[in-house]
Amino acid sequence: PPYTQRGDRAVAMACTPLLVVVFLFTVSPFVPTDGQQPPNIFLVLVDDWGWANVGYHRHPSTREVDTPNIDRLCKEAGIELDNFYAHAVCGPSRASLMSGRFTIHVSVDNGDVTMNNPDNTLDGYAGIPPPMTGIGEKLQKAGYVTHQVGKWDAGMVIPEQIPVSKGFNSSYGFFHHGGDYYTYKTSHCPNLNITGKQIRDFWDTDQPANVNINEETYVEILYRERMEDIIHNHDSSQPLFLYYSPHLVHTPLQVPEEYVNQFLFIEDEDRRIYAAMTKLLDVNIGAVELALKTAGLWDNTLMVMASDNGGPIYAGGGANNYPLRGGKRSNFQGGIRVNAFASGGYLPEEVRGTKKTGLMALCDLYTTFCSLANVPSFDTRAYQAGLPPVDGLDMSGYLLDSSSSADSPRHEVYIGQHIKDGVNQTTGIGSGIIFDQWKYIQGEVLYPVWTGPRFPNLTGEPVLPNMPGHDCTQIGCLFNIQHDPEEYHDLASLPGFVNILYEMQEKWNDMMSTMYLPDRGTADTDRACNVGLHYYGGFYGPFRESGGFR
Secondary structure, eight states, rough: OOOOGGGGGHHHTTHOOOOOOHHHHHOOOOOOOOOOOOOOOEEEEEOOOTTSSSGGGGOOOTTTOOOOOHHHHHHSSEEEETTTTOOOOOOHHHHHHHTTSSSTTTBBOOTTTTTTTTOOTTTTSSOTTTTSHHHHHHHHHTEEEEEEEEEEOOOOOGGGGGGGGOOOOEEEEEEESSTTTTBOSSSSSSSHHHTTTOOOOEEEEEEEOOOOOTOOOHHHHHHHHHHHHHHHHHHTTEEEEEEEEEETTHHHHHHHHOHGGGTTTTTSSHHHHHHHHHHHHHHHHHHHHHHHHTTTTGGEEEEEEEEEEEOOTTTTOOHHHOOOOOOOTOSSSHHBBOOOEESSTTTTTGGTTTOSSOEEHHHHHHHHHHHHHHHOOOOOHHHHHTOOOOOOOOOHHHOOOOOOTTOOOOEEEOOOOEETEEOOTTTTTTTEEEEEEEEEEEEEEEEOOOOOOSSSSSSOOEEEEEEOOEEEEEEEEEEETTTOOTTOOOOOOOOOGGHHHHHHHHHHHHHTTTOOOOOOOOOOOOHHHHHHHHHHEEEEEEESSSOOOO
């Protein structure tokens, strides 16, 4: 390898293990045991999607939100999942989804993806610990052909953490929280930026993506084309798992002008661009649906679409969670109760066009997909390493059974606290627990505000990142989110709710006693950037040697 400065063997070998990984996950054609092939799965995890930034949540409708494909897939061809929960920020939600655990049992750290601890080779990395089995790995064992397109943000320090090692036959996207939609550059290399050099974050399976960096094609167009190619070339004798995790609608607020021009009537620039980005998201979803139908795959496809957290309502975010309280980075409902629905031809006719109000969480999709694929969700490898077990519950019966007795098996949702770069953010997100209709929060919770139907706007004050939070640090805050979904009424100090408060405090204490907080070390951006610059030709990639730090 060309980069061996300072005798750094780890850097010199950084990419070598990837050549091995590709062969480890070659799968045999699926042979169904009961004559029926399991469903294709099209999983979409949107980035920073506001509750009010989808048409099916706008009553009355507004031309500011133009999502006809998504609205139809949810309200006519699907099941609206009205009580679906994620973490309040993106990285932990993605780790939860891919590992089947609540964030407190996999990662609540939304810090730099280059974090690592040389003294902890078991789980001393940002993202998913290598011994935890990813949902892609589970589905590969069931004979699925698996592909990931878009944002990963679930670990990239060593080769065992990237998508191809977590069960994806191919991947096409980026590792960090975000980046430029046109140049694919990030701002995570400040020492290199001084000399005018930035690293691009775009990876294709086991190497930097082969993209024309001079054309600067909008990245979501490349993602759409990749998904269409995957579907067109798919062998229908094997089930397909396509995981699309768009960069949309995360900052920076960037979108082709042709989409912005459709929303010139919106005065506020952030709201205008965010609306245009949401429109492009809807176009991409429609294009993939069409590709699946053209390939004859849709009738046996289960589609699940959700957001990784609520929309950002702070200055520059552009989103709106009306009528919910709060937004991204907050454990109020606007930050963790997210847009979600299931759709696809695999759903029985009688459940289409319905709404399910039972509790669900991102981690439940792991176990549900395992059930549909007829593979056990138990994570033997993690168990042998002494890591937390899978939390997800099987929701297949809840989704596919139209009878009134098909209640959600979930009664509790663990609300993770906020760790950033290994530092506990005691003021910001806090932590909490939901049990049926009761929600208990501890900590100083950010963005204790309610936005209007048109937000952000030119007349209102922007919600600033450093605005005072709501104080739930003493006895905590208690809400009945069934009767008060907007969280106007904190019941914690009312005499009539003492017993409920005590029970929720006990549940919260029990939850916190299971908190998984390995020492993940510190950010190592200089090393990651130097490896990217000198070894990967100016692209991010794994920068530590597989299995250790020799």
